[in-house]
Amino acid sequence: MREDVCIFGDARSLVGVITDPAVPERSSRLPAIVLLNSGIVHRVGLNRLHVKLARILAATGFVGMRFDFSGIGDSPAREDNVPFRESTLHETQEAMNRLGQTRGIDRFVLVGLCSGAGIALQTACIDPRVAGVVAINCRGYLSGPNGGGNSHIRNRALLRHYWRIAFSSSFRVKNWLKAITGKVNYRSFVGALGSGLLGLLSPHKIPSTPGDEHPFKTDLRSLIDRGVPVLFIHAEGDEGLDYVQMVLGDDAKRWNDSKEFRLEIIQGANHTFALLWSQEKLLQVICNWAEQIYRTGSAGGRSHVSQSNV
């Protein structure tokens, strides 16, 4: 495994690190893995996860690249007026261009956690070179360009989230103990509950008919139709899981039978995968998926909604 740092992009201002396998597998036509920032955390990733993932995948033959969007980590802020949401899509494409120019690769798998997951899905929709997406704890569309219009959906998802955390999650006992012993921020809890009830009472429905459905679902449908495999990974404690399940509804079950869709839930993990076992589980799920999809060319079974335990 070898790592090189580079500066790339139209303005030659984006900073990235490319991880190459010790022995390049030029004949295998494996896609390169591009790791996107999670919020304002720089390219190393939460708990150094991006570094670990890039190195593990390099050991199995995948080229990897982690880089910083403008204004994050080591990449300076842009000097134009392009909104962040647009510039991130363009800069992800610039990362793919760089790998194309220097490594001759023309297929890519985009990996993102939280906001990075949303950017990965949106870039995949506009760039045919994207051959796969790993969307971890995807919440990006909650605060997207239609964020205001999403508020009732977000509120309902939050209510569903709190209900699940309180009554069916693997840490429900711990949470009830916290509530009983006064270790809960009651003010924010009541506020969230109120918002959730407002969402439930909202006259707006979750749009579900083709042509009128939520942009998140439309984007996902377009990727599935294009044959782009998408792996959703959600920590049990993450509210994005409730959002994704609510917006996708019954279609998620239908898509389960396709090679292009898989939803994996890691039981007992939180949004940032703060425990070592959960990080290792996350890396294992991604590596297994990448091997199945790109090395053997199969998703390895029909049911792709699975739950992983500690």
Place this chain on the structure above:
Amino acid sequence: MKSIEPFYFGASETQLLGCYHAPETKASRNCAVVLCYPMGHEYVQFHRACRQLAALLARGGFPVLRFDFYGCGDSSGDCEDGRIDRWLEDIASAISETHHRSAAAKICLVGLRLGGSLAAMAAAGRADIDGMVLWDPVIAGKLYLEELKHLHRQMLQRAHLRPSDGESRTEIAGFVLTDEMISDLNDLDLLRIERKPANRILVVESRKNLMQTDLTKHLEGLNANVMHIDLPNPQFWTWIEDFSHILVPHQILQAVMSWMSEVYA
């Protein structure tokens, strides 16, 4: 803002990632800065602040090198490979690299938390470090370990997560803490430094009860010219899940810049 120059340095198997900020004024100061990051979750939390501090110093005419220690960030090695002796060698390599890249005759080490402790220990072992900024340095490793364990308990209590019954490793907020590192930290005591690490030292304290006053007195006893400033920011020192809520402590960055500008006018 000028772009930075990222590069790897050192032997290829143990290469370290550095980011060099060239001075942005015509008249460069005669002092270059080597910035030493904190470790573990604090590295992720304070990377943005360290980058902004480096950019601020470069705008003020200082050449700055910030770098990832072995087993940290983009540098070689796994988290489990980190040892204090190795990190002290990394600081020596970073100082050599800074001399190579800048024309400045003097070196000032700036370190945050454990990075500050390492900077002080590295400098006490040599006589060529002119200035030093210690931002909430870890003074007693034993106390630091207690703080880390407390923070981890705080995280377990607050976050929606479930520890594994079979976990045998010691972990702190997402990072492993090996027995070797625990042993290294147990031995860490900045009050045992016997030589002044630098001629001029700024101690920045953003949280009370970190023994900073004891350290200031100890360094003064070693004939260092020490300035101690108190800029409380207690919210930095609690566990936080959503990193988008982390603020950059501009007041501290400005204080460091003011001190550096005055000392190296």
